[in-house]
Amino acid sequence: MQYDFVNELGYLGLAVRLKRLSEAMVHSGRQMYKTLGKDIEPNWFLIFKLLKKYDQLSVTEMASKLHFSHPSVITMATKMEKAGYLNASADKNDSRKKNYTLSQKALDNLPGFEAIWDAGIEGTKKLFGEGSTFMDQLESLEILYSQKDFKTRTINELSNE
Protein backbone atom coordinates (compact mmCIF):
# COMPACT_ATOMS: atom_id res chain seq x y z
CA MET A 1 0.00 0.00 0.00
CA GLN A 2 1.37 3.40 -0.87
CA TYR A 3 1.90 6.16 1.71
CA ASP A 4 -1.23 7.02 3.63
CA PHE A 5 -1.19 9.87 6.11
CA VAL A 6 -4.44 8.75 7.73
CA ASN A 7 -2.83 5.49 8.89
CA GLU A 8 -0.05 7.51 10.49
CA LEU A 9 -2.62 9.12 12.78
CA GLY A 10 -3.49 5.90 14.60
CA TYR A 11 -6.77 5.88 16.50
CA LEU A 12 -7.45 9.46 15.41
CA GLY A 13 -8.01 8.25 11.86
CA LEU A 14 -10.19 5.29 12.83
CA ALA A 15 -13.58 6.67 11.68
CA VAL A 16 -12.14 7.78 8.33
CA ARG A 17 -10.55 4.37 7.77
CA LEU A 18 -13.70 2.44 8.66
CA LYS A 19 -15.69 4.54 6.21
CA ARG A 20 -13.13 4.21 3.42
CA LEU A 21 -12.93 0.45 3.91
CA SER A 22 -16.70 0.11 3.87
CA GLU A 23 -16.91 2.20 0.70
CA ALA A 24 -14.24 0.07 -0.95
CA MET A 25 -16.21 -3.07 -0.10
CA VAL A 26 -19.49 -1.68 -1.43
CA HIS A 27 -17.84 -0.46 -4.61
CA SER A 28 -16.26 -3.85 -5.15
CA GLY A 29 -19.59 -5.56 -4.46
CA ARG A 30 -21.30 -3.44 -7.09
CA GLN A 31 -18.65 -4.44 -9.64
CA MET A 32 -19.06 -8.07 -8.67
CA TYR A 33 -22.81 -8.13 -9.33
CA LYS A 34 -22.16 -6.43 -12.67
CA THR A 35 -19.52 -8.98 -13.63
CA LEU A 36 -21.78 -11.86 -12.64
CA GLY A 37 -24.68 -10.35 -14.57
CA LYS A 38 -26.96 -9.90 -11.54
CA ASP A 39 -29.26 -6.87 -11.52
CA ILE A 40 -29.11 -6.21 -7.78
CA GLU A 41 -27.39 -3.60 -5.63
CA PRO A 42 -24.98 -4.05 -2.71
CA ASN A 43 -27.39 -3.46 0.19
CA TRP A 44 -30.36 -5.37 -1.14
CA PHE A 45 -29.20 -8.56 0.58
CA LEU A 46 -30.42 -6.96 3.79
CA ILE A 47 -34.04 -6.97 2.64
CA PHE A 48 -33.78 -10.33 0.84
CA LYS A 49 -32.48 -11.93 4.04
CA LEU A 50 -35.03 -10.13 6.22
CA LEU A 51 -38.02 -11.22 4.14
CA LYS A 52 -36.65 -14.73 3.79
CA LYS A 53 -36.67 -14.98 7.57
CA TYR A 54 -39.84 -13.01 8.40
CA ASP A 55 -41.93 -13.54 5.23
CA GLN A 56 -43.78 -10.22 5.49
CA LEU A 57 -42.64 -6.92 7.00
CA SER A 58 -43.66 -3.26 6.85
CA VAL A 59 -41.30 -0.34 6.21
CA THR A 60 -40.99 0.55 9.88
CA GLU A 61 -40.47 -3.05 10.94
CA MET A 62 -37.58 -3.41 8.50
CA ALA A 63 -36.06 -0.09 9.54
CA SER A 64 -36.18 -1.09 13.18
CA LYS A 65 -34.60 -4.53 12.62
CA LEU A 66 -31.84 -3.07 10.47
CA HIS A 67 -31.28 0.09 12.52
CA PHE A 68 -31.76 2.15 9.37
CA SER A 69 -33.93 5.25 9.05
CA HIS A 70 -37.31 4.59 7.46
CA PRO A 71 -36.64 6.82 4.42
CA SER A 72 -33.59 4.67 3.64
CA VAL A 73 -35.73 1.54 3.73
CA ILE A 74 -38.35 3.20 1.50
CA THR A 75 -35.67 4.04 -1.06
CA MET A 76 -34.27 0.50 -1.10
CA ALA A 77 -37.65 -1.24 -1.09
CA THR A 78 -39.05 0.95 -3.88
CA LYS A 79 -36.06 0.14 -6.10
CA MET A 80 -36.39 -3.56 -5.36
CA GLU A 81 -40.13 -3.42 -6.11
CA LYS A 82 -39.42 -1.69 -9.45
CA ALA A 83 -36.86 -4.40 -10.24
CA GLY A 84 -39.60 -6.99 -9.60
CA TYR A 85 -38.12 -8.53 -6.46
CA LEU A 86 -40.75 -7.32 -3.97
CA ASN A 87 -44.55 -7.28 -3.75
CA ALA A 88 -46.22 -4.55 -1.73
CA SER A 89 -49.69 -4.69 -0.18
CA ALA A 90 -51.69 -2.61 2.28
CA ASP A 91 -52.21 -4.11 5.70
CA LYS A 92 -55.74 -5.42 6.34
CA ASN A 93 -56.03 -4.14 9.90
CA ASP A 94 -53.99 -0.95 9.60
CA SER A 95 -54.32 0.93 6.37
CA ARG A 96 -51.26 3.07 7.11
CA LYS A 97 -48.99 0.04 6.87
CA LYS A 98 -47.40 -1.16 3.68
CA ASN A 99 -46.34 -4.80 3.83
CA TYR A 100 -43.59 -6.21 1.65
CA THR A 101 -43.02 -9.82 0.64
CA LEU A 102 -40.57 -11.49 -1.74
CA SER A 103 -41.90 -11.88 -5.28
CA GLN A 104 -41.75 -15.10 -7.32
CA LYS A 105 -38.77 -13.61 -9.19
CA ALA A 106 -37.02 -13.12 -5.84
CA LEU A 107 -37.75 -16.71 -4.77
CA ASP A 108 -36.48 -18.01 -8.11
CA ASN A 109 -33.26 -16.02 -7.94
CA LEU A 110 -32.53 -16.30 -4.25
CA PRO A 111 -30.55 -19.57 -4.42
CA GLY A 112 -28.19 -17.97 -6.94
CA PHE A 113 -27.78 -14.85 -4.84
CA GLU A 114 -27.17 -16.88 -1.69
CA ALA A 115 -24.41 -18.82 -3.45
CA ILE A 116 -22.73 -15.47 -4.14
CA TRP A 117 -23.21 -14.21 -0.60
CA ASP A 118 -21.90 -17.48 0.87
CA ALA A 119 -18.85 -17.25 -1.35
CA GLY A 120 -18.32 -13.70 -0.13
CA ILE A 121 -18.51 -14.89 3.46
CA GLU A 122 -16.02 -17.70 2.76
CA GLY A 123 -13.62 -15.26 1.14
CA THR A 124 -13.82 -12.90 4.09
CA LYS A 125 -13.36 -15.75 6.56
CA LYS A 126 -10.16 -16.81 4.82
CA LEU A 127 -9.00 -13.25 4.78
CA PHE A 128 -9.27 -12.96 8.55
CA GLY A 129 -7.83 -16.40 9.21
CA GLU A 130 -8.56 -18.75 12.10
CA GLY A 131 -9.30 -17.41 15.54
CA SER A 132 -9.71 -13.82 14.48
CA THR A 133 -11.34 -11.62 17.06
CA PHE A 134 -12.04 -8.78 14.65
CA MET A 135 -15.79 -9.29 14.58
CA ASP A 136 -15.92 -9.59 18.37
CA GLN A 137 -13.99 -6.37 18.74
CA LEU A 138 -16.24 -4.69 16.20
CA GLU A 139 -19.22 -5.84 18.27
CA SER A 140 -17.67 -4.38 21.43
CA LEU A 141 -17.04 -1.11 19.66
CA GLU A 142 -20.63 -0.95 18.50
CA ILE A 143 -21.96 -1.68 21.98
CA LEU A 144 -19.68 0.86 23.59
CA TYR A 145 -20.60 3.48 21.04
CA SER A 146 -24.26 2.94 21.63
CA GLN A 147 -23.97 3.05 25.42
CA LYS A 148 -21.66 5.95 26.00
CA ASP A 149 -20.61 7.74 22.92
CA PHE A 150 -17.39 9.17 21.64
CA LYS A 151 -18.28 12.70 22.66
CA THR A 152 -18.95 11.66 26.24
CA ARG A 153 -15.79 9.57 26.47
CA THR A 154 -13.61 12.29 25.05
CA ILE A 155 -15.06 14.96 27.31
CA ASN A 156 -14.44 12.65 30.26
CA GLU A 157 -10.82 12.23 29.21
CA LEU A 158 -10.43 15.98 28.91
CA SER A 159 -11.74 16.56 32.43
CA ASN A 160 -9.41 13.86 33.89
CA GLU A 161 -6.33 15.88 33.09
Next chain:
Amino acid sequence: MQYDFVNELGYLGLAVRLKRLSEAMVHSGRQMYKTLGKDIEPNWFLIFKLLKKYDQLSVTEMASKLHFSHPSVITMATKMEKAGYLNASADKNDSRKKNYTLSQKALDNLPGFEAIWDAGIEGTKKLFGEGSTFMDQLESLEILYSQKDFKTRTINELSNE
Protein backbone atom coordinates in the same frame (compact mmCIF):
# COMPACT_ATOMS: atom_id res chain seq x y z
CA MET B 1 -27.87 -3.17 22.45
CA GLN B 2 -31.34 -3.96 21.12
CA TYR B 3 -31.96 -6.57 18.43
CA ASP B 4 -30.00 -5.97 15.25
CA PHE B 5 -30.56 -8.20 12.25
CA VAL B 6 -27.37 -7.03 10.54
CA ASN B 7 -25.24 -8.48 13.33
CA GLU B 8 -26.98 -11.82 12.85
CA LEU B 9 -25.61 -11.96 9.31
CA GLY B 10 -21.97 -12.24 10.41
CA TYR B 11 -19.38 -11.39 7.78
CA LEU B 12 -22.11 -10.64 5.26
CA GLY B 13 -23.05 -7.52 7.20
CA LEU B 14 -19.47 -6.34 7.70
CA ALA B 15 -19.49 -3.42 5.23
CA VAL B 16 -22.80 -2.12 6.58
CA ARG B 17 -21.54 -2.31 10.15
CA LEU B 18 -18.27 -0.56 9.39
CA LYS B 19 -20.16 2.26 7.71
CA ARG B 20 -22.71 2.60 10.51
CA LEU B 21 -19.98 2.62 13.14
CA SER B 22 -18.03 5.25 11.27
CA GLU B 23 -21.14 7.39 10.89
CA ALA B 24 -21.89 7.07 14.60
CA MET B 25 -18.36 8.23 15.41
CA VAL B 26 -18.56 11.21 13.07
CA HIS B 27 -21.97 12.20 14.40
CA SER B 28 -20.73 11.98 17.95
CA GLY B 29 -17.62 14.00 17.04
CA ARG B 30 -19.77 16.75 15.58
CA GLN B 31 -21.80 16.92 18.82
CA MET B 32 -18.59 17.00 20.81
CA TYR B 33 -17.21 20.04 19.00
CA LYS B 34 -20.56 21.76 19.46
CA THR B 35 -20.63 21.01 23.18
CA LEU B 36 -17.06 22.24 23.60
CA GLY B 37 -17.85 25.40 21.63
CA LYS B 38 -15.37 24.71 18.82
CA ASP B 39 -16.33 25.85 15.32
CA ILE B 40 -14.71 22.97 13.44
CA GLU B 41 -16.03 19.87 11.67
CA PRO B 42 -15.15 16.20 12.18
CA ASN B 43 -12.76 15.68 9.27
CA TRP B 44 -10.86 18.94 9.50
CA PHE B 45 -8.28 17.35 11.77
CA LEU B 46 -6.92 15.66 8.65
CA ILE B 47 -5.90 18.97 7.09
CA PHE B 48 -4.80 20.55 10.37
CA LYS B 49 -2.50 17.60 10.99
CA LEU B 50 -1.27 17.52 7.39
CA LEU B 51 -0.35 21.21 7.32
CA LYS B 52 1.18 21.03 10.78
CA LYS B 53 3.54 18.38 9.44
CA TYR B 54 4.16 19.67 5.91
CA ASP B 55 3.63 23.46 6.38
CA GLN B 56 2.43 24.05 2.83
CA LEU B 57 0.53 21.75 0.47
CA SER B 58 -1.54 22.04 -2.70
CA VAL B 59 -4.95 20.46 -3.22
CA THR B 60 -3.57 17.50 -5.15
CA GLU B 61 -0.79 16.90 -2.66
CA MET B 62 -3.29 16.70 0.18
CA ALA B 63 -5.64 14.45 -1.79
CA SER B 64 -2.81 12.06 -2.56
CA LYS B 65 -1.55 11.86 1.03
CA LEU B 66 -5.06 11.30 2.39
CA HIS B 67 -6.26 9.00 -0.42
CA PHE B 68 -9.24 11.30 -0.92
CA SER B 69 -10.52 12.57 -4.25
CA HIS B 70 -9.41 16.12 -5.04
CA PRO B 71 -12.98 17.51 -5.09
CA SER B 72 -13.40 16.30 -1.49
CA VAL B 73 -10.25 18.14 -0.48
CA ILE B 74 -11.43 21.30 -2.26
CA THR B 75 -14.72 21.18 -0.35
CA MET B 76 -13.00 20.74 3.01
CA ALA B 77 -10.26 23.31 2.38
CA THR B 78 -12.71 25.94 1.11
CA LYS B 79 -14.81 25.61 4.24
CA MET B 80 -11.73 25.83 6.45
CA GLU B 81 -10.54 28.90 4.56
CA LYS B 82 -13.94 30.57 5.02
CA ALA B 83 -13.77 29.76 8.73
CA GLY B 84 -10.41 31.54 8.83
CA TYR B 85 -8.23 28.50 9.51
CA LEU B 86 -6.39 28.35 6.20
CA ASN B 87 -4.54 30.78 3.93
CA ALA B 88 -4.44 30.10 0.22
CA SER B 89 -1.86 31.41 -2.24
CA ALA B 90 -0.93 30.75 -5.84
CA ASP B 91 2.31 28.87 -6.41
CA LYS B 92 5.19 31.05 -7.66
CA ASN B 93 6.50 28.55 -10.18
CA ASP B 94 3.26 26.90 -11.23
CA SER B 95 0.25 29.18 -11.48
CA ARG B 96 -2.15 26.22 -11.62
CA LYS B 97 -1.29 25.23 -8.06
CA LYS B 98 -3.07 26.59 -5.02
CA ASN B 99 -1.02 26.26 -1.87
CA TYR B 100 -2.60 26.12 1.55
CA THR B 101 -1.01 26.96 4.90
CA LEU B 102 -2.39 27.21 8.44
CA SER B 103 -3.56 30.72 9.36
CA GLN B 104 -2.61 32.52 12.58
CA LYS B 105 -6.06 31.60 13.91
CA ALA B 106 -5.28 27.95 13.22
CA LEU B 107 -1.91 28.18 14.98
CA ASP B 108 -3.54 29.89 17.97
CA ASN B 109 -6.27 27.27 18.28
CA LEU B 110 -4.28 24.17 17.41
CA PRO B 111 -3.09 23.41 20.97
CA GLY B 112 -6.71 23.38 22.15
CA PHE B 113 -7.78 21.15 19.27
CA GLU B 114 -4.88 18.77 19.86
CA ALA B 115 -5.88 18.41 23.49
CA ILE B 116 -9.31 17.30 22.29
CA TRP B 117 -7.90 14.90 19.71
CA ASP B 118 -5.46 13.42 22.23
CA ALA B 119 -8.32 12.90 24.68
CA GLY B 120 -10.24 11.16 21.90
CA ILE B 121 -7.28 8.88 21.24
CA GLU B 122 -6.95 8.07 24.95
CA GLY B 123 -10.65 7.27 25.19
CA THR B 124 -10.45 4.97 22.20
CA LYS B 125 -7.31 3.28 23.56
CA LYS B 126 -9.09 2.48 26.83
CA LEU B 127 -12.05 1.21 24.92
CA PHE B 128 -9.96 -1.34 23.06
CA GLY B 129 -7.92 -2.30 26.09
CA GLU B 130 -4.32 -3.55 26.22
CA GLY B 131 -2.94 -5.73 23.48
CA SER B 132 -5.78 -5.19 21.07
CA THR B 133 -5.04 -6.22 17.54
CA PHE B 134 -8.02 -4.43 16.06
CA MET B 135 -5.98 -1.75 14.32
CA ASP B 136 -3.55 -4.34 12.96
CA GLN B 137 -6.43 -6.38 11.58
CA LEU B 138 -7.96 -3.25 10.10
CA GLU B 139 -4.63 -2.55 8.42
CA SER B 140 -4.54 -6.09 7.01
CA LEU B 141 -8.06 -5.71 5.70
CA GLU B 142 -7.15 -2.45 4.00
CA ILE B 143 -4.08 -3.94 2.40
CA LEU B 144 -5.94 -7.02 1.23
CA TYR B 145 -8.76 -4.94 -0.17
CA SER B 146 -6.35 -2.78 -2.10
CA GLN B 147 -4.44 -5.76 -3.52
CA LYS B 148 -7.15 -8.13 -4.50
CA ASP B 149 -10.61 -6.89 -3.99
CA PHE B 150 -13.80 -8.36 -2.67
CA LYS B 151 -15.21 -8.99 -6.11
CA THR B 152 -12.17 -10.97 -7.17
CA ARG B 153 -12.07 -13.00 -3.97
CA THR B 154 -15.75 -13.84 -4.10
CA ILE B 155 -15.62 -14.85 -7.73
CA ASN B 156 -12.66 -17.07 -6.89
CA GLU B 157 -14.65 -18.72 -4.13
CA LEU B 158 -17.56 -19.29 -6.47
CA SER B 159 -15.37 -21.04 -9.03
CA ASN B 160 -13.80 -23.27 -6.34
CA GLU B 161 -17.04 -25.07 -5.68
Next chain:
DNA sequence: TCATTTTATGTAGTCAACTACATAATTTTA
Protein backbone atom coordinates in the same frame (compact mmCIF):
# COMPACT_ATOMS: atom_id res chain seq x y z
C1' DT C 1 8.84 25.74 -31.48
C1' DC C 2 4.46 24.35 -31.66
C1' DA C 3 1.32 20.43 -31.21
C1' DT C 4 0.26 16.92 -27.98
C1' DT C 5 0.05 15.01 -23.54
C1' DT C 6 -0.11 15.47 -18.77
C1' DT C 7 -1.22 17.80 -14.58
C1' DA C 8 -3.92 20.99 -11.28
C1' DT C 9 -7.93 22.90 -10.09
C1' DG C 10 -12.73 23.68 -10.53
C1' DT C 11 -17.75 22.45 -11.53
C1' DA C 12 -21.77 19.52 -12.08
C1' DG C 13 -24.14 15.81 -11.00
C1' DT C 14 -24.69 11.11 -8.42
C1' DC C 15 -25.27 8.20 -4.39
C1' DA C 16 -26.78 6.42 -0.05
C1' DA C 17 -27.26 7.55 4.19
C1' DC C 18 -29.42 11.10 7.19
C1' DT C 19 -32.92 14.79 9.64
C1' DA C 20 -36.99 17.50 9.61
C1' DC C 21 -41.37 18.17 8.27
C1' DA C 22 -46.16 16.71 6.34
C1' DT C 23 -50.16 13.88 6.23
C1' DA C 24 -53.16 10.29 7.29
C1' DA C 25 -54.63 6.53 10.30
C1' DT C 26 -54.86 4.52 14.73
C1' DT C 27 -54.79 4.52 19.69
C1' DT C 28 -55.17 6.63 24.09
C1' DT C 29 -57.29 9.38 27.48
C1' DA C 30 -60.05 12.98 29.69
Next chain:
DNA sequence: TAAAATTATGTAGTTGACTACATAAAATGA
Protein backbone atom coordinates in the same frame (compact mmCIF):
# COMPACT_ATOMS: atom_id res chain seq x y z
C1' DT D 1 -66.80 9.89 22.30
C1' DA D 2 -64.20 13.71 20.84
C1' DA D 3 -59.66 15.72 21.41
C1' DA D 4 -54.92 14.75 21.82
C1' DA D 5 -51.05 11.87 21.23
C1' DT D 6 -48.75 8.42 18.76
C1' DT D 7 -47.51 5.79 14.79
C1' DA D 8 -46.67 4.74 9.65
C1' DT D 9 -45.47 6.33 5.49
C1' DG D 10 -44.05 9.77 2.35
C1' DT D 11 -41.42 14.03 0.69
C1' DA D 12 -37.87 17.57 0.67
C1' DG D 13 -33.64 18.95 1.52
C1' DT D 14 -28.73 18.08 3.57
C1' DT D 15 -24.30 15.82 3.81
C1' DG D 16 -19.85 14.10 2.41
C1' DA D 17 -17.95 11.06 -0.23
C1' DC D 18 -17.57 9.95 -5.21
C1' DT D 19 -16.99 10.10 -10.84
C1' DA D 20 -16.99 12.56 -15.07
C1' DC D 21 -16.20 16.45 -17.47
C1' DA D 22 -14.12 21.31 -18.31
C1' DT D 23 -10.43 24.53 -18.50
C1' DA D 24 -6.03 26.36 -18.02
C1' DA D 25 -1.11 25.80 -17.34
C1' DA D 26 3.05 23.23 -17.74
C1' DA D 27 5.89 19.65 -19.64
C1' DT D 28 7.20 16.73 -23.42
C1' DG D 29 8.76 15.55 -27.87
C1' DA D 30 8.76 15.43 -33.09
